[in-house]
Amino acid sequence: MKRLLKQPFWQGAIVVAIAYVVFKYLIGYALPIIGVSSAPVPSSVILQYMLTVFVGVLLYMSAEEGRWGTFQKPIKEAMVSRDQKNLRGVLMVVIPIMVGWLAYQNVKPSFAAPATLRSIHPAPPNEITFRGLPIQLTGLENPLHENGSLEEHLQVGKAIYVKNCVPCHGDLLDGAGHFAQVFNPIPADFTNSGTLPMLTESFVFWRIAKGGPGLPQEGTPWDSAMPAWENILDENEIWSVILFLYDQTGFSPRTWHEEGEEGGEEH
Amino acid sequence: MRKTVRRMVVLITGFLMGFSVVSGQDVEAGKVVYDKWCAECHGIDGLGDGSAATTMLPRPRDFSQARYQIRTTGSGQLPTDDDLRLAIQEGLPGTTMPGWPNLSGPETEDVIAYVKSLSRFFGQGDPPQSLDFGSDPGGGSEAIEIGAQAYLTLECEACHGSAGRGEGTSSPTLEDWRGFPIRAADLTEGWYLNGGGSVEDIHARVLTGLDGTPMPAASDAMNAGVVSPDEVWQLAHYIASLGSAEMPTLRDVVRVARVEGTLPTDGSEAEWEGVDTFYFPLAGQVIQPPRNFAPTVDGVYVQGLHDGVDIVLRVQWHDPSESPDPAWDEWQVKFMNAIDLDGDSLVVDSLEAPMVRPPDALAVQFPFEIPEGTERPYFLMGDARNPVYLWTWNDQSGIGAGRGRGLDSVEELPEDPVTGNATWEDGRWTLYFRRAVTMEGDGLSFQEGTAIPVAFLAWDGSSGEVGKRNSISSWYYMLLDKPASSTVVVAPLIAILLTGALGLVLVRRAQDRERG
Structure with a gap:
């Protein structure tokens, strides 16, 4: 040896x-x-x-x-x-x-699914139309920080989250709701440090308001099960949910003062 | 196995904590955890009436009455701390209650204390004790046969049905102690059993019953001498043998094998024996209003074959009701009143109103053309720009084809040659489709050897599922085998010959050089 x-x-x-x-x-x-x-x-x-x-x-x-x-x-x-x-x-x-x-x-014959490439956080547009009205995303802050009581906003956001988002994103916000396994791509895991802390609140607003159908081509909009919530929730309701997401997970959103563009992260 | 290990860990930590924290369970700290994570479903006062409760069936537990389904204690008894801990840490499969691994050990103990404090029944008298479960006399075909007999003796069939899919004749009448409709468990899909699908889990549920539901405790029958302790174990073995404890592995390509003989001419078991089955889980359509928060159909079993000329598909799914069926009127009305319909106009919400009985239905969804790149139609029945090609069936108008431009926009394609039939037996639909592999005109031409997107949608009429209120899947793929190709044999042979020849040349040259 x-x-x-x-x-x-x-x-x-x-x-x-x-x-x-x-x-x-x-x-x-x-x-x-x-x-x-x-x-x-x-x-x-x-x-x-x-x-x-x-x-x-x-x-x-x-x-x-x-x-x-x-x-x-x-x-x-x-x-x-x-x-x-x-x-x-x-x-x-x-x-x-x-x-x-x-x-x-x-x-030998193979039975593997064809590979698909998908961008998880595609670059957001500068401006979107929300229920027919234009909203400038660049530089946009969550207006609820300046308005009303944070406590109340969080309670509203929580109730909306649990009724609407839990089936896919889960009670633990970990993307493992009771329907999660059915969907491909799988629902986002908000407890992952690569998600919420990397995004501005305006980016999250865009993703919630426009959902899967509002993704650019590189985000494979035809596959995503994320609803376009502008059809169900109003502007303040979406901002409340965003407050809740950050509060419940303990993360802070990325701010516009930090240099660089958010998004565009390829996987 | 993994589950068993996890349970051991749960039990051991529980045991250790039993020593260290018995009096250290902090109700006040538990309230903080409860308000943060539990209140939105179980309600701020624990009445099971949180803001999201109306989207859930079974409803979240009402802690004030302390009726717990999943226990190791006798019928009508309170659960032990271990029972509560297991439910919190592992969740209840088949319901909206997840496991809570994000809570720390002390947080879990505190929330157990708080949940108990929400009811006046805890803390009186001796702490609850687990029943003596005896020991498992073992499984095997003989035990399963005895268990099958016990299944009849204890009248399990009345609700769970002869096949165990929850299709028993009493099924449509079942409700929990609060009057909410409740399904008899589908015993063949063990991964959705609320208390777990192992023989031990099933035995515990059978022995102690599910308090607050019509499911009785076999311990009563045992004490009355109707069944022996061994027979209850054997019943658990029988129930476990009806299906599987684990969900079938999810494979994303349905292989449609090529056969040289004749294709199956219907969906009967004899014709499809030995053909690979692919399982796809379905979810409620919760993307566009009116959403379906509590769907009936939670998965489809798919098989396919072709002979180069025709393609046949068999799709099976569990549904305890063969809708339309007047026997399920009461269920439908109760269900529609119990669940948040998300603004849907009621199919019917009172037994006094003239009954509308929607049929069961299923659709298989393809693109109209095989996509060139990665783009395909929107998975939710396409959209205006990019429609989907559908094979449809419902229990009134039968088989057909359609063009989907969204969930509420399906146009029939009356010329489409797709044929087939469906049968319902013992809580299961078996649907058979047949069509030419290639076709002229409107409709997808299948291409051998190319992955073709496919998706599934299902409706249960007896739960008022019509239109957008249905079960959906994501896109998967279907792949038709090519005819056996000679390349598969020839290429490896050439590789072997070439390598062998090259080896001979190298060795010969090396030997020549050596001899000089």
């Missing part, structure tokens, strides 16, 4: 094997166990990574004349040595079969 570990060929093979395990299993499946959010790596990306590792190993091995010689030795032996006749026979059968299997995997 120790002798094997000193042999560059086997060192290289072990590095390649470890890299494969890391890309294929560790990143996608082991990290979530310790609480780091992650997802399985797509096979095309694994292939790219593995090619890089493979080329890297070859570069390292061939960088020094002596090492390159010892690296090649087991390969050469398998190909020419009289003692390795059996191994040679097995490899000559196994390797073509493996290649054939890979070829089969590529040509």
